[in-house]
Amino acid sequence: MGNSSSLLPLFLCSLLLCLSLFHIKLADAFGTADGSEEWGYVQVRPKAHMFWWLYRSPQRVDSASKPWPTVLWLQGGPGGSGVGIGNFQEIGPLDTDQKPRNSTWLQKADLLFVDNPVGTGYSFVEDKQAFVKTDWEAATDLTTLLKEIYNKNETLQTSPLYIVAESYGGKFAVTLGVSVAKAIKAGELKLTFGGVALGDTWISPEDFVLSWGPLLLDVSRIDYNGADKSNSLAEExxxxxxxxxxxxxxxxxxxxxxxxSSSSNSVDFYNFLLDSNDDPLSAMTMASSKKLQISEKLTMKKRYSMYLSSKASSSGSLDDLMNGIIREKLQIIPKNVSWGEQSNDVFDSLANDFMKPRISEVDELLFLGVNVTIYNGQVDLICATKGTEAWVRKLKWEGLKNFTNLERKPLYCNNDGVTGGFVKSYRNLHFYWILGAGHFVPVDQPCIALKMLGDIAQSPAASSS
Incomplete structure (x- = not known):
């Protein structure tokens, strides 16, 4: 036995840590000594705990005319972890090898990552009945989290919040956007709402599945037989x-x-110019799917996590990182919670909402005067630009005709004269076409994505693009 007095500090430390785990009902924040990072849990409902992580930008510029913005990043899936995937594989300060990312969005804004819905990433439920079953239930939980974080923080309240979403996250973003706008109007949420940005988002599943056959036929990835089969199922x-x-x-x-996949010899759903089995990791995913006869394992959430892992050329897996050194850094993850262990349950619980459109919520945001930005990667398939343009044409917003009749403006990066994309804006609707990008615009075209973010969020650092 060692000296009992030397064990006292360890005992007290363990006791305080245990106490912190039992008092996560409010937005109890932990973080780095310099205040550049904060994280914590919010109990959004009984037995439902949501994890968040806020990064403050070292490039922050204080401007009375242009307040420094905050981006709330919402991942897709449903069941994909923003704290893990969005942070370490797309826009956060460090990559999966813990090396600095030159294209981090911290150059233009503070970043708030949330593992949403509950059960995603480090977020967890103590009872499976607590999983959300609809996009609106997810929005209610997120609104509860924002109230806990923002209502007591005057500094955050002055920083305009932009909800930026990818893939299925777009459905959460528009329901949350409506919920936030109403909560602010009712005086329940103290927050400056900057707008919503929808990146390759699953807003109208019908329009996307109807686009797949014609698009793949046009780019010679499937033939008429494959297109007929695809179109028939899309019509069903x-x-x-x-x-x-x-x-x-x-x-x-x-x-x-x-x-x-069969008709195209395994086209990559996140870049139709590629094969999904070009990568060993993607090949493993497809092989597993065929073995399981395309069960729940073949979801957007599973495939895109593997896709990004392969693109990052990381020396280790994201699971190992999140359940290893990141978990140790955070210190507050309960012992019985593993990152991502409830993700499949999150997807399954939303099965009846998965294919529901959220076009009317986009309309409502536009009607409320909220800034809505849509951006899409040119070679994405799962949320193809063709499908996005189709659902935009279904909007009932009064400004749609004027928006449609406008000419697009070209976008450039670093004054290199190469067309990086196009943009069209009318009143509070903005659309960016990002050339050369697939489903993951910040990964495929980081320079143009940063320029776009600066424009969307009116960042004081935007002129440095």
């Missing part, structure tokens, strides 16, 4: 959605992806 999905058979539509969507 359209009819299922029209009759309210949302769960059945999700199952048909899974089968449609299998048919497209």
């Amino acid at each position: 999905i359209r009819q299922q959605l029209a009759s309210g058979q949302y769960g059945e539509a999700t199952e048909t969507w899974k089968y449609l992806e299998e048919v497209i």
